[in-house]
Amino acid sequence: MNHVGVAVPSPADGSERRQRDKSLLDWVRKADRMLIDSYGEKTGIDFSNHKAENLMAIDQYFLGTQTREKARQSKKYYETNAIAMASYLGEVIVQNLGGSWHFPTALEALFVRLLGNPFRMQRYWYVLLGQEKVYVLRAALEAINRTAKEFSLYDFYQERERRIRSVPESGTLR
Secondary structure, X not given: OEEOOXXXXXXXXXXHHHHHHHHHHHHHHHHHHHHXXXXXXXXXXXXXXXXXXXXXXXXXXXXXXXXXXXXHHOHHHHHHHHHHHHHHHHHHHHHHHOOEEEOOOHHHHHHHHXXXXXXXXXXXXXXXXXXXXXXXXXXXHHHHHHHHHHOOHHHHHHHHHHHHHOOOOOOOOO
């Protein structure tokens, strides 16, 4: 079916979905790499190992009032840093807690694109951790807007870790 010149794949078209997910994963990894390089250069910390403790450094060095004010003044700065932080946070969760990325469908991506607001994507782009949808973009936005004093990425991660560790293999809570 075509709508406004855009081919919309059928739900059964798994190869197109896999290709789109690969493209989106490449996009996430590019944003993740941007944070690793930029923040590493500024702090001398190796963020490439995706250790949970690195989130404490992000909280300490990059989530203060200066970042919040800069984000309020520049839409591009806000978007770039929020997406980079969300990508990094998601990768920390994926690599340390066994989560998996979930990306928007073609229709959801088209909807977000038409609205012209990349933050609308937060509803469709998340990490699946067990049965929980971990909205990493929402967390990054909160951290920037409220600063680490009020919303810590490290604390956010720790809460997810406690939740996943409290669920035994059978899937029932202890």
